Amino acid sequence: MSESLQTRSLGEPSVAEVILGQSPPSSAYNDAEDGLPFFQGKADFGLMHPTPRMWCNAGQKFAKAGDVLMSVRAPVGDVNIATGDCVIGRGIAAVRAGAEVDPWFLYFALLHSKPILEARATGSTFASVNKTTLHELEIPFAKHPEQTAIGSVLRLVVEKLGQEGQAVDTAQELKRATMRELFTRGLRGEAQKDTEIGLVPESWAPRTILELCEIWSGGTPRKSVAEYWSGDIPWVSGKDLKLPALDDAIDHVSAEGVEAASRLAPQGAVLLLVRGMGLAKDLPVAVINRPMAFNQDVKALVSRGVYSGQFLRSAIYAGKDRLLSQIVPSAHGTMTLNLNDVETFKIACPTDPDEAAEIVTILDALDRKIALHRQKRAVLEELFQSLLHKLMTGEICVADLDLSALPPASATA
Secondary structure (H helix, E strand, C coil): CCCCEEEEECCCCCCEEEEECCCCCHHHEECCCCCEEEECCHHHCCCCCCCCCEEECCCCCEECCCCEEEECECCCCCEEECCCCEEECCCEEEEEECCCCCHHHHHHHHHHCHHHHHHHCECCCCCECCHHHHHHCEEEEECHHHHHHHHHHHHHHHHHHHHHHHHHHHHHHHHHHHHHHHHHHCCCCCCEEEECCEEEECCCEEEEHHHHEEEEECCCCCCCCHHHHCCCEEEECHHHCCCCEECCCCEEECHHHHHHHCCCECCCCEEEECECHHHHCCCCEEEECCCEEECCCEEEEEECCCCCHHHHHHHHHHCHHHHHCCCEECCCCCEECCHHHHHCCEEEECCCHHHHHHHHHHHHHHHHHHHHHHHHHHHHHHHHHHHHHHHHHCCCCHHHCCCCCCCCCCCCC
16 A cells, blocks of 8 residues: 555544444334435445435434445445435444545445455354444545545546446337337338237237247256366356347357257357246346357257247247246246247247348347447446555555546536
8 A cells, every 4th residue: 555545443533433223113114205214234225325215204323415324234345325314224334424534535445345344244144244343444544635536536437337337227128118119010010910929010920939949958068077168169057148149158168068968059049048046037038149058957949940040039038028927936946937838939920031130130239239338337347446446555546547538526425
């Protein structure tokens, strides 16, 4: 740490005041906005500020605008900044900046210190930290002008990060709305007809996945055979199915591994998760941009040639709620889609192949927009983590930075 950046104990009165939360009586909770916002833990936290879900009219411990709210019970160390007076429960501590500390600098100093608090947390059931641990925490400390500059710089990056995150959410909602429109109205201005899967354009028809695709099963090569796992063939499991198109996977296998236990799906095939907790909230389904192997929790849908994998993936996802309604828990509670339900699942299909191709083009453009904002968000996240570490350890100072490309910070706390 540089000479200009030292450490001070959080419990020093000129550094901060630590206020541990306390649970009010359950009769005081409400969702009718009676009283002050009530925060209980990380579940209430946003990017930088909490969002109230409950209110309390008989609180016992309070935070003020500008206080850092810290989660002190599993998980430990996550922070937000209060935007107004609020009640804090036992899962929260309010850390109020002292006379020698800038509130935003304190916020980022505590965020930087999260790994230290996690290591010091105690408790066999729920990890937690107590007031003594917080008081003894050593945080970075600089002269006040440098604190203010550091807080402003890091806040700029986080606000830009939030903007890109919002842009991703907006673009995803636009895509969802566009898909609903495309698969119920099409692109030709046709009248609609009612079918067993809902409204579709007059010339369209519902068709089953088995009519349109071969359905392949995969598997897992033995982990004990090293040569099976020494190749460069992507091997897809549920943890990979997070984007509409896949270029790679976390794990890779050899050709011998594929031959022994899996199967190689061709480029353009659709991979659908049929077993696993990934089915609890969404339908993990993706088209692959290169040949890939896959495990037993995934089915490969290989087009019989009528429609592209990109169209099939979009049509399946557009009807995901109907398919998700077929999920049944296994004996062990695992979410499962039965093969018969996949085979008989119907999707809306145009009779004109050009219309299907045009739909793919529209949705591809939206996917590229989403991917661009995700990439920007990932770059900003990497920048933030790097700046947080370097500024809080004194490796660099604010004067070393060129932030002309970033917008000014918001005027609100």
